[in-house]
Amino acid sequence: MGKTIVEKILSKNLGRSVSAGDEALFSPDIITAYDYPGYIDKYEEQLRELGIKRVTNREKYIFFIDHFVPASSAKEQELHQGTRRFARENGIKLVEGKGIGHQVIMEMGYARPNHFIVHFDGHISTVGALGSLGIGIRNSMIEAIATEQVSLVVPGTVRIELEGSLSPGVTARDVFHTIVRQIGPAGARACIIEYGGKGLKSLDLDERMTLCNQAMFLGGVSSIMETDERVYSFFKERRLDGYEEVGPDPDAHYEKIIHLNLTEVEPVIVVPPSPANTVSITDVLGTPIHSGYIGSCASGRVKDFEQAASILRGRKVIDGFRLNAVPTSTEIQAKISEMGITAQLIEAGALVSFPSCDFCVGRLGALADGESALSTGTLNIPGRMGSTKANIYTASAYTIAASAIYGKITDPREFF
Amino acid sequence: MLPVIKGRVAWIFPEPNFDIDLIVGVSNIKIKDVEVLKSVCMKDYDSSFINKVQPGDLIIGGENFGYGHPHYPAFIALRALGISAVIAESFAPGFYRGETSNGFPLIECPDILNYVARWDVLTLDWEQERINNENSGVSLRCLPIPQKTKDLVKHGGILNYLRANRLSESKS
Numbered sequence: 001m002g003k004t005i006v007e008k009i010l011s012k013n014l015g016r017s018v019s020a021g022d023e024a025l026f027s028p029d030i031i032t033a034y035d036y037p038g039y040i041d042k043y044e045e046q047l048r049e050l051g052i053k054r055v056t057n058r059e060k061y062i063f064f065i066d067h068f069v070p071a072s073s074a075k076e077q078e079l080h081q082g083t084r085r086f087a088r089e090n091g092i093k094l095v096e097g098k099g100i101g102h103q104v105i106m107e108m109g110y111a112r113p114n115h116f117i118v119h120f121d122g123h124i125s126t127v128g129a130l131g132s133l134g135i136g137i138r139n140s141m142i143e144a145i146a147t148e149q150v151s152l153v154v155p156g157t158v159r160i161e162l163e164g165s166l167s168p169g170v171t172a173r174d175v176f177h178t179i180v181r182q183i184g185p186a187g188a189r190a191c192i193i194e195y196g197g198k199g200l201k202s203l204d205l206d207e208r209m210t211l212c213n214q215a216m217f218l219g220g221v222s223s224i225m226e227t228d229e230r231v232y233s234f235f236k237e238r239r240l241d242g243y244e245e246v247g248p249d250p251d252a253h254y255e256k257i258i259h260l261n262l263t264e265v266e267p268v269i270v271v272p273p274s275p276a277n278t279v280s281i282t283d284v285l286g287t288p289i290h291s292g293y294i295g296s297c298a299s300g301r302v303k304d305f306e307q308a309a310s311i312l313r314g315r316k317v318i319d320g321f322r323l324n325a326v327p328t329s330t331e332i333q334a335k336i337s338e339m340g341i342t343a344q345l346i347e348a349g350a351l352v353s354f355p356s357c358d359f360c361v362g363r364l365g366a367l368a369d370g371e372s373a374l375s376t377g378t379l380n381i382p383g384r385m386g387s388t389k390a391n392i393y394t395a396s397a398y399t400i401a402a403s404a405i406y407g408k409i410t411d412p413r414e415f416f
Numbered sequence: 417m418l419p420v421i422k423g424r425v426a427w428i429f430p431e432p433n434f435d436i437d438l439i440v441g442v443s444n445i446k447i448k449d450v451e452v453l454k455s456v457c458m459k460d461y462d463s464s465f466i467n468k469v470q471p472g473d474l475i476i477g478g479e480n481f482g483y484g485h486p487h488y489p490a491f492i493a494l495r496a497l498g499i500s501a502v503i504a505e506s507f508a509p510g511f512y513r514g515e516t517s518n519g520f521p522l523i524e525c526p527d528i529l530n531y532v533a534r535w536d537v538l539t540l541d542w543e544q545e546r547i548n549n550e551n552s553g554v555s556l557r558c559l560p561i562p563q564k565t566k567d568l569v570k571h572g573g574i575l576n577y578l579r580a581n582r583l584s585e586s587k588s
């Protein structure tokens with residue numbers, strides 16, 4: 001029987017054929033992590049407890065400092081110092097000040113088609129846009145670091161077959177949350193979400209990264225996509241090697257096949273308190289909003305700012321509304337400034353920030369009791385961006401820009 | 417040896433896609449002090465939970481339990497209060513991998529919500545992979561418990577598991 005993309009990647013990794021349900025020890029091509037209290041500092045302590053002095057194959061590692069950036073206290077700086085020292089002692093590549101790791105790992109060429117990457121954090125699924133399999137293995141990171149292998153049951157696959165192309169004012173965020181709405185937050189539970197079909201080709205890489213990033217909100221283990229010319233260009237433009245084609249066998253077995261026509265997708269809003277609650281934008285139009293956040297590993301790419309700027313150009317954010325535009329990496333930051341988008345956003349009244357995770361967790365741009373925010377962040381659970389008595393609605397960059405003009409949830413299609 | 421799982425149902429979360437951060441409250445997930453975590457644990461659900469719970473007690477969950485960004489403090493608190501396992505219809509994969517790596521038993525039992533009430537006493541038969549409700553006499557089949565999960569639970573977490581199974585040369 002034919003294989004799904006994940007079965008192909010993991011078979012290649014193992015050097016023998018495996019299918020969904022098989023358990024084996026796989027060898028990650030890349031082991032990546034970020035520092036946060038209880039993460040890299042803990043791996044170091046665990047290595048010590050296991051009597052291991054140094055990691056082997058240090059070229060497999062890449063660490064990021066993307067949370068607490070820049071540090072706002074001596075204590076935070078000490079955490080970063082610990083990471084810098086650990087990386088230095090082990091000869092591990094450490095990247096700081098370049099943006100959110102899930103993005104920068106791709107820009108630097110560490111996420112290649114057919115590769116298997118592990119991270120603590122499940123949003124590493126973002127690399128699926130390049131045909132790379134990224135899995136968040138949580139506290140078995142020490143398994144990867146100490147043994148360079150991780151035990152894994154090959155997950156089954158839910159295939160999402162995309163057709164058509166997006167209508168004006170509709171984005172990849174709307175697509176993802178529409179899928180959640182359609183198949184439920186457990187619709188791909190314990191599976192890999194494999195995207196393909198003609199509709200996928202109509203989406204650019206920024207949009208594909210947004211789709212892949214949020215696998216966990218469908219209960220998925222990760223996401224992966226077929227590669228094409230656009231992925232090839234991503235590598236070529238950056239003079240990176242390693243492009244390979246990624247796709248399933250025609251007779252692969254799927255747990256489910258979902259068909260989605262992109263043309264029919266409409267703007268949606270994820271309402272508090274959980275990424276599980278998607279509603280049509282028409283159900284919440286007019287809801288007062290105090291703050292907007294365009295950023296995070298899910299969004300915050302060139303496409304998102306292009307969308308926001310296309311609405312805000314020549315218009316103004318309403319007085320009292322705080323709009324935070326946070327590019328996901330310095331590469332994106334430079335690009336949008338080159339394109340004139342930064343100036344347009346500033347002109348409209350947005351605050352354009354440096355790349356950092358800190359807006360996503362409310363360490364910057366925090367919300368007070370009773371406030372409501374529209375966000376392209378990953379999570380809308382109460383307390384994620386400050387007060388537990390604030391409401392977080394998740395939406396697209398278009399919707400946030402449109403809503404920033406009126407200070408209430410506004411349908412971006414009004415501007416098309 | 418696998419631990420004996422026998423305890424009272426201290427709480428039932430019937431809602432699907434339950435975000436475990438709510439157990440301690442999202443504003444408390446950065447707390448490291450176990451005593452403080454215990455004091456805030458389950459406050460939004462049952463303000464006297466910490467006085468009622470006793471070692472060995474169980475938590476019951478619905479479908480896709482652990483959805484979202486499951487941070488560790490909730491189960492650091494629950495384990496410190498004596499909770500010995502979670503039995504749920506199903507678990508979100510990230511939560512499952514994380515907590516089983518910590519050596520904590522997570523058992524999937526698709527029918528569980530239909531056959532338990534709060535404070536029922538349940539036992540887990542690791543061999544037969546069944547949950548027995550001592551109050552009602554009902555016996556429920558669990559989904560097969562992966563060998564890796566059993567190993568992690570038996571060794572009390574990933575470090576001892578690695579020492580025993582995967583790093584044998586460094587033991588000597």
Ligand code: SF4
Nearest residue numbers: 123296297357360378
């Ligand atoms: S942007 Fe948010 S979800 Fe993504 S890695 Fe940073 S903190 Fe986590």
